[in-house]
Each structure stands twice: as C-alpha cells, then as structure tokens.
Amino acid sequence: MPEFDEGSVRDIIVEDLTASFNEASADRSLLLPIAGSVELLDEFGVMANDVAASMAWRYTGRHDVRFLGFEPTGRTVVVEGVTIVTGSPDRPELTRLIDWHSVLVQIGAAYGGHPVTDVPEDVAEAELARLVELGELPNGLTKDRMGELYPDDGS
16 A cells, blocks of 8 residues: 555545535435444554555444435444545545445344244244334334244244
8 A cells, every 4th residue: 555544544534434424415325324423443453455445444323314214213323334445645436335234223124133943932922022012123024924934844
C-alpha cells in the first residue's frame, strides 16, 4: 500500500460510513439511514498490500426509519462490516462488505437462530409460541411453515 498511510485509510473509512449512514443520499435502497457512530475495529488494524487496504468497522445507531419495508422498531442496531480501499488517496475507491443478515435479525425481519433437533414437542411448541408473541419470527413465518422447513419425519 505505497500510496495510503494508515491514518488516511482510517479517515477515508470513517468519512464514508458517516456520510453513507447519516447524510441524505439520492439512493437509499441499500443503506440503513440511521444517525449513529462509527467504531473502527483495531483487533487487526489496517490490513494492506500493494493493491488495497481494508479495515473492519462497527456502526451503531437506532432503527427509527422504515427500512426495506419494515417499520421502525426503535431498537439499537449494530451494523458490522469491512471496507476495502483501492485507487489513490486523491480518488479512493471503496467497497463495503456488510453483514446485512444480522441487521435484519436485529430489526425482526429475519430469523437468526439455528434449528434445534431432538427437542421434546411441548418444549418446541412453547418456544415457538414465545417467539411469535415477542414478534421475533420474520414476517410470514408461521408454525405450519416452520413444520414444512423442519419436518419431524427425519427427512
């Protein structure tokens, strides 16, 4: 990474994330427009070679706007990802890799657990009822659909 120094990579990433999540943009189709804060994850620092530099980050905000058709939940949302920086310091090109599944789980739009096997039926029924009552199953996922997805016949 001869052209970028660690400080400039950090600055570029923070500026990009702040603008992408906070500021008005003509294309909001793939970003979650929430006010929040950026934390650069220093466990690995800036990773770089002669072609690109990258750094992991975490963005924390509140789900207070409609997103992908889901009404605001008011929940704190933690968005995690990695930004890869290429190009040159005066014209950086950025690629963001974002864990959108975990965001959807946090706002109740997707299920984030793992199927459990060999659970007594009464325990499974009680847990499913609890999740439905809390609204923690994704929209449209019903007990019948769960049975179709995870049949009890060993298949």
